[in-house]
Amino acid sequence: MRRPLVAGNWKMHGTRASVAELIKGLRQLAMPAGVEVAVFPPCLYIGQVVEGLAGKSILVGAQNCAVEPLQGALTGEVAASQLQDAGCSLVLVGHSERRILLGESDDWVARKFAAAQSCGLTPVLCVGETREQRESGKTLEVVGRQLDSVIESLGVGVFAQAVVAYEPVWAIGTGLTASPEQAQQVHAAIRAQLAAENADVARGVRILYGGSVKAASAAELFGMPDIDGGLVGGASLNADEFGAICRAAGS
């Protein structure tokens, strides 16, 4: 039985004041039983969020980590070991905004995945196709390749301590959501690809859906057999909306 996970990616949003407000809202939420909840604030505010959510069962993650796991001479980057020291327990790797806008390659994503795990952080590997790739029938090929690059360099066993997030690029921040059937098809393919190497790992790994998830669409998506929760961007900046999405994962 996989425990659902709802993760809020705050992206590059927030100020000390707005983060304090959001923490206040999150603290007031009743956490649904059996659902794991995590938030991913901008790096600068991780300490504030860890302190602000102390005692509340909400995990804190980072949106990125350096390819090198340990601190050292790498200007502007943050090491997985430092994130762990700051109180993080998860880290996003390979978000499409980083792959596309910052040119992160599959190879770098795999190195970040390994760096995270070596410091005890759970990597959340983001995969997904662009609109053009979907329209030309390449969705499963693209997602399969992104997944394969981690399997090839690190082995399938690493997914026993990781999360996968399927996030169609065309659905991120656009208000367009994949239909539950479209998402389920890709989630099932991801699980089958892992199962071809290791059935136990495939059965246990949580695969989240991300892409304009809202309270109104969450229950139907989370009701699909291979969708184990959500990675939520815009809607996670509103504590009440995010709380409703978390409750949908528990129902």
Ligand code: PEP
């Ligand atoms: C995201 O960026 O991970 C995301 C899913 O964003 P949104 O929910 O805003 O589409």
